[in-house]
Amino acid sequence: MTLGPLPARCEVCIVGGGIVGASVAFFLSQAGIRDVLLLERGRYGDGSTGRAVGGVRHQFSLAANVRLSLRSIAFYRDAQRILGVDVELHQIGYLFLLTNPTDVAEFARAAGLQQSLGVPTVVLEPTQARRLVPDVDLEGVLAATYCPWDGYADPGSALDGLLRGAREEGVRTYSDTPVTAINRDAGGWDLVTPGAVTRAERVVICAGAYSRDVGALAGLDVPVLPYRRQVYVTEPFDRLPRDMPFTIDFGTRFYIRPEPPGFLLGMDDPNEPSGWDTSTTSEFLERLVDAAVARVPVLAEARVHRGWGGLYEVTPDHKPLIGATPLPGLWLCCGFSGHGFMHAPAAGMAMAELLTTGRTRDDLTDFDPGRFARGEVREERYVI
Ligand SMILES: Cc1cc2nc3c(=O)[nH]c(=O)nc-3n(C[C@H](O)[C@H](O)[C@H](O)COP(=O)(O)OP(=O)(O)OC[C@H]3O[C@@H](n4cnc5c(N)ncnc54)[C@H](O)[C@@H]3O)c2cc1C
Structure with missing residues (x-):
């Protein structure tokens, strides 16, 4: 306006x-x-x-970030009353799959920190993670963390x-x-x-x-500094549960969440230098698909519908x-x-x-x- x-x-x-x-x-x-x-x-x-992509989570390593999440997500939960707008908050949880022993120790410490701030994060055995995402391949997964208050909004x-x-x-x-x-x-x-x-x-x-x-x-x-991130959405896909958590394979940084009637897939690209380019690339999509199918094999049957790029605004x-x-x-x-x-x-x-x-x-x-x-x-x- x-x-x-x-x-x-x-x-x-x-x-x-x-x-x-x-x-x-x-x-x-x-x-x-x-x-x-x-x-x-x-x-x-x-x-x-x-x-x-609208992800909201309480799982952070620093108390100051957990506190920002607590205040912000409570606000989004109450947005209809405060703003008169439904921000479509879906608290489906975030599931982090951990394949590196250092990450397991760090995430266990951070889960304790999150709990001390009132956040119900739990550390899971790999088989417990499979109950949340039945189609996950647990190869290399040592542990997971899950917080049911996390999710996504619009x-x-x-x-x-x-x-x-x-x-x-x-x-x-x-x-x-x-x-x-x-x-x-x-x-x-x-x-x-x-x-x-x-x-x-x-x-x-x-x-x-x-x-x-x-x-x-x-x-x-x-x-x-600006860093590109690329994300993709599949065509309608019913081989994964609609209510599966926002799942992150922390080793590869591959992530997936429901985007009805399909799923949304993304991944970090740690080797990409800072820059303003926001285009999507077939090279990145290939690596994303490899990481996705390795962790969630049924995704081999999904078809990519569209993708887009954008910028993270990164501090040191x-x-x-x-x-x-x-x-x-x-x-x-x-x-x-x-x-x-x-x-x-x-x-x-x-x-x-x-x-x-x-x-x-x-x-x-x-x-x-x-x-x-x-x-x-x-x-x-x-x-x-
Ligand atoms: C692919 C992708 C996925 C993401 N997923 C998530 C997620 O799941 N959860 C999450 O929390 N965050 C996510 N983010 C990050 C999130 O989008 C950003 O952290 C957030 O949007 C930053 O908001 P902002 O208002 O600071 O910046 P912006 O939304 O970039 O707004 C800054 C504005 O400043 C304007 N501007 C610039 N220069 C000038 C000027 N000279 N004069 C006037 N206006 C100017 C720009 O036009 C722009 O509109 C994601 C980002 C990307 C790219």
């Missing part, structure tokens, strides 16, 4: 109209900051949000709901409005767009994989950047490293807390953008 000319001033300007920018806008408005502009260079959801509905909720509270959102320069003086920030300049007291960069470029406009080095430690920068009034909420859909609500809540009170309920030190300069880096290990 476009509202006519940009206003000359605003209290907060959000750059980026994906799920994270929409969430920051919504929660700022809920916290009483309504003089907010959200600027999106294309259409809302044009970036990674429109390419995401990023498009969540984005629409958050944007609508923000607009109802007075937030003004502009699509087709690229920010082309960001200049600062003592009075605030000037955001230059093709038709107008708007002055903001505070700016929040929510530009996903493009956050480094947007940060550079303001003179800030934002450590976020696979954790987001949420918080202040050394430049007064410039804030970051980006770099979710492939977890931005599942963590957007909690990130929006945290930004609203920071911009209204300067503090957050949860300890967000792990996500402080200054951590790299201080050398305090703890990596998130559950990365797919």
Whole structure:
């Protein structure tokens, strides 16, 4: 939705109209900051949000990420009441299949951490995993972890709901409005767009994989790099259970989840360098099919219907950047490293807390953008 000319001033300007920018806008408005502009260079959801597969999980190696998941997934569960939108949350669970002894030890430790935070993750014997996915080949599988609260939801509905909720509270959102320069003086920030300049007291960069470029406009080095991910959907396929968990073969990073009437398949490509290419390739699809059929042999009978590529927005430690920068009034909420859909609500809540009170309920030190300069880096290990 476009509202006519940009206003000359605003209290907060959000750059980026994906799920994270929409969430920051919504929660700022809920916290009483309504003089907010959200600027999106294309259409809302044009970036990674429109390419995401909607996975939501509590299974992470760091407590800070588990807490983001707890808040966010509770929000999505309640989205109909809060936003008037059904985000189609399917809590079918996530099943991690582990083939490496180091991963088994790490996942067992992390399951204990998750349980201590109230998350019902369990460590399973391989044969127990087979009860959840009857057609799985357990070759090499040493153990598994399962959390029934995990699953997937629809990023498009969540984005629409958050944007609508923000607009109802007075937030003004502009699509087709690229920010082309960001200049600062003592009075605030000037955001230059093709038709107008708007002055903001505070700016929040929510530009996903493009956050480094947007940060550079303001003179800030934002450590976020783009990495391609490819996913494919099968034609209708009834040889696997419709309610099987979102299953991840952690050794190959192959994953599968239901996408009725078929299934959705994806995989990490650890050898691919950072880049902006989002095309799909037959070489990758071949490797994906090999990994898929090795772990779930019945997939040899499935036919691929379509596929697409998109960008992960990756930081050096696979954790987001949420918080202040050394430049007064410039804030970051980006770099979710492939977890931005599942963590957007909690990130929006945290930004609203920071911009209204300067503090957050949860300890967000792990996500402080200054951590790299201080050398305090703890990596998130559950990365797919
Ligand atoms: C194939 C794939 C599968 C994924 N699966 C999952 C999943 O299962 N679960 C999960 O949680 N996450 C998943 N992700 C990651 C998720 O999509 C991202 O973490 C999330 O969408 C990031 O949201 P964002 O709002 O930060 O970024 P984006 O959605 O990329 O939004 C940023 C926006 O900023 C805009 N922008 C850029 N530059 C400018 C500018 N100069 N001026 C104005 N606007 C600008 C862009 O146009 C874009 O719309 C997946 C990603 C991919 C590619």
